[in-house]
Amino acid sequence: MASTDDTRPTHETDHTHHGLARGEAPGWAHLVTPAPVQPSHPAPRHIAMIMDGNGRWAAERGLPRLTGHERGTENIRRITTAAAEAGVGYLTLWAFSTENWRRPREEVEGIIRILGMCLVRDVDELHRQGVQLRHIGSLDGLPAELRQQVLAAIDLTSQNDRIVLTLAFNYGGRQEVVQAVREIVASGIDPAEVSEETISAHLYTNGMPDPDLIIRTSGEHRTSNFMVWQGAYAELFFTPVYWPDFGPDHLRGAIEDFAQRERRFGHVTAVVAPPS
Numbered sequence: 001m002a003s004t005d006d007t008r009p010t011h012e013t014d015h016t017h018h019g020l021a022r023g024e025a026p027g028w029a030h031l032v033t034p035a036p037v038q039p040s041h042p043a044p045r046h047i048a049m050i051m052d053g054n055g056r057w058a059a060e061r062g063l064p065r066l067t068g069h070e071r072g073t074e075n076i077r078r079i080t081t082a083a084a085e086a087g088v089g090y091l092t093l094w095a096f097s098t099e100n101w102r103r104p105r106e107e108v109e110g111i112i113r114i115l116g117m118c119l120v121r122d123v124d125e126l127h128r129q130g131v132q133l134r135h136i137g138s139l140d141g142l143p144a145e146l147r148q149q150v151l152a153a154i155d156l157t158s159q160n161d162r163i164v165l166t167l168a169f170n171y172g173g174r175q176e177v178v179q180a181v182r183e184i185v186a187s188g189i190d191p192a193e194v195s196e197e198t199i200s201a202h203l204y205t206n207g208m209p210d211p212d213l214i215i216r217t218s219g220e221h222r223t224s225n226f227m228v229w230q231g232a233y234a235e236l237f238f239t240p241v242y243w244p245d246f247g248p249d250h251l252r253g254a255i256e257d258f259a260q261r262e263r264r265f266g267h268v269t270a271v272v273a274p275p276s
C-alpha cells in the first residue's frame with residue numbers, strides 16, 4: 001500500500017551519501033580514495049520499530065496480556081508525535097506479524113479489535129497533526145471491518161506530509177519477499193534484468209527509503225522476520241524497556257545513539273589508528 005511515487009519535498013536524503021549510487025559497482029578509485037565517512041547524522045530519515053514487550057509489561061503488573069496490548073497501542077500516537085517533532089520523515093511500527101497468528105485465538109482477536117479501536121479513536125488527531133498513514137503487510141485474512149478502517153484512515157490522510165506513519169500489521173519479511181518474487185515471475189521479466197531495484201519495487205515498502213534505524217523494545221536481540229531486505233544496512237538499537245513504557249525520551253535517546261554511529265556501507269574507515 002506504499003506509494004509508488006514518493007515526491008515528498010521534505011527530509012530529502014542523498015542516496016549517494018555512502019559514495020555509490022544504488023546498484024553502482026565500486027570502481028578502483030574507491031580502494032585508493034576512502035569515501036568521506038559521516039561520524040554523525042541528522043535525525044534518521046526512517047525509523048522502524050519492533051514494538052515488543054506488551055505481554056511481559058502486563059504480566060509484571062498482574063494484568064491480562066490484552067491490557068498490555070491496549071497500553072501498547074495507545075503508545076503509537078505518543079511516539080508518532082515525538083518522531084515528527086524530532087524531524088523523522090518515516091516511522092514504521094510493527095504491530096502484528098504473520099507468525100503472531102499462532103497465538104491463542106482470544107489474544108489474536110483481541111489485538112485485532114484493539115487496533116481497530118485505536119485507528120478509529122486516533123485517526124482524526126493523527127490527521128490534524130499532518131500524519132500520513134500507510135499499511136504494509138497483507139490485508140487479506142483480516143476481518144472486513146478492520147480492512148475498511150485501515151483503508152479509510154489511509155484515504156483520509158493521504159495528502160499529509162509531516163511524517164509518514166506506516167503500520168506493519170499482518171506483516172512478515174519473508175512473506176513480503178515471497179509475494180514480491182511471485183509478482184516478478186508473473187511479470188515475465190527476463191531473469192537477467194532482475195536487479196536489486198526490481199526486488200525493492202515489488203516489496204510493500206516500494207517508494208519508501210530503507211530504514212536507517214531499527215529499534216526493538218523489550219530486551220530481545222533479534223529482528224524476528226522484520227524488514228529482511230530493507231534492513232540490510234539499518235543501524236540496530238535494542239532497549240530493555242517494554243513497548244508500553246517506551247516514551248519520547250527513550251526515542252530521543254535512540255536517535256542520539258544513532259547520531260554517534262559510523263555508517264560505512266562497506267567502505268574503509270576514514271581514519272584508521274595505527275597499532276601503538
Ligand code: IPE
Nearest residue numbers: 051052053054055056095096
Ligand atoms: C508485542 O508484544 C506485540 C505483538 C507481538 C503482537 P508481545 O505480545 O510479543 O509481548 P511479549 O513479548 O510477550 O512480552
Ligand code: IPE
Nearest residue numbers: 050051052094095096097224
Ligand atoms: C515481533 O515480536 C512481532 C511484533 C512486535 C509485532 P514477537 O514477540 O512476535 O517475536 P518473537 O516471537 O519474540 O521472536
Ligand code: MG
Nearest residue numbers: 052053054055
Ligand atoms: Mg514478544
